[in-house]
Amino acid sequence: MAHDALQPRPADSLLTGAGLALLVHLLLIVGLTVAVDWHSAEPETVSAELWAAVPETAAPPPAPEPPAPAPEPKPEPKPAPEPKPAPPQAAPDRDAQIxxxxxxxxxKEEEREKRELAEKQAAEKKAAEKKAREKEEADKKAREKEEADKKAKAEADAKKKADAQKAADQKAEAQRLAKLRDDQLKRMQNSLGGTGTGSPTSTGTGARDAGPSASYGGKLRRLIKDNTIFNESVNGNPQVEIEVRAGPTGTIIARRxxxxxxxxxxxxxxxxxxxxxxxxxxxxxxxxxxxxxxxxRPHD
Structure with missing residues (x-):
């Protein structure tokens, strides 16, 4: 087939190029080998023997000097051997690496476990200390509450006992005053012959009137007014009634x-x-x- 000049030249075959390169390398190796063997030669050796003559004779004429040996051709320097490629390093043992x-x-796991264990122990210790403090505070509050309850109960019992004693004393005082009044009335009746039937304030003409005289009330009101201290302003004139009990000598025993x-x-x-x-x-x-x-009354 005719080749078109406008089209690119087809690529040469790789086999042809590879064969030519191999042939050139072989020729170069052969040439180097022959050149090195042709210039190499064994060096020549010269030996000489010395004999001592018994009779002394004239020395023989000196032997002609041997011709100087031809200078040996200097061997051409051998080309430096190509550096051998470094042996590939052995791959590291995968099992050892693993x-x-x-x-x-x-x-690392052991260190982490130790650290976690130490943190856990520290947290447990802190929690135990906190729990102990809380328990101690709770016990203290319980003791304080128990003591307060006991104190309040004791005070309540004491107050109850005091109130009961006070009520008993008041009852006994009332009974004593009643008995004293009855005894006084009996004595008054006996002193009047036991025939008086009028009230303490009666003004009748019975056998005998045991009530005070007409002027006694005014006298008593004046004494009370002189001993009264009252500075408040009062609307109207309110009246209070107070019962007073006195002994035979006039000592006031009770009032209500x-x-x-x-x-x-x-x-x-x-x-x-x-x-x-x-x-x-x-x-x-x-x-x-x-x-x-x-x-x-305040305005009397």
Whole structure:
């Protein structure tokens, strides 16, 4: 087939190029071998023997000097041998590498486990200490609460006992005052012959009137007014009634409000005035009524 000049030249065959290169290398090797063997030769050796003559004779003429040996041709320097390629390094043992990696991982795991164990022990110790502190505080609070409960119970029992004792004392005092009043009335009746039937404030004409005289009430009111301290302004003129009990000598034994005025401060002021008096005045006949009801108003 004719080749078109406009088209690129087809590539040569690789086999042809490879064969030519191989042939050139072979020829070069053969030429080098022949050249090196042709210039190499064994060096010539010269030997000489020396004999000692017994008779002394004239020395023979010197032998002609042998011709100087032809200078040996210097061998051409051999081409430097091609450097041998370095042997490939042996691949590292995969099993040994794996064993080393496993050992490192195992060491790291052991270190991590030790660290986690130490952290866990520290956390457990801290939790145990916190729990111990909380238990100690709870026990302390429980003891304080128990002591407070015991103290409150003791105070309540003491108060209850004191209230019971006070009630018993008041009851005993009331019974004593009642008995004293009855005894006083009996003595008064006996002193009047046992025939008087009038009330303490009666003004009738019975056998004998044991009540105070007409002027005794005014006298008693003046004494109470002189001992009363009351500075409050009051609307109206409220009246308080107070029962007073006295002994034969006039000593006031008891007093109580039988009818309050509706103004506690006025009632308390009259009670304090009676306490300041301490004793009831004697009547015109020298006697002191054992029981009398006193009325008082702030504007009287």
């Amino acid at each position: 064993a080393i990696e496993r050992a490192e991982r195992r060491k 409000v039988t009818k309050p005025s509706g103004l506690p401060s006025w009632d308390d002021a009259v009670i304090r005035a009676i306490d300041r008096m301490g004793t009831l005045p004697r009547d015109v006949d020298g006697r002191v009524p054992p029981v009398i009801v006193i009325t008082a």
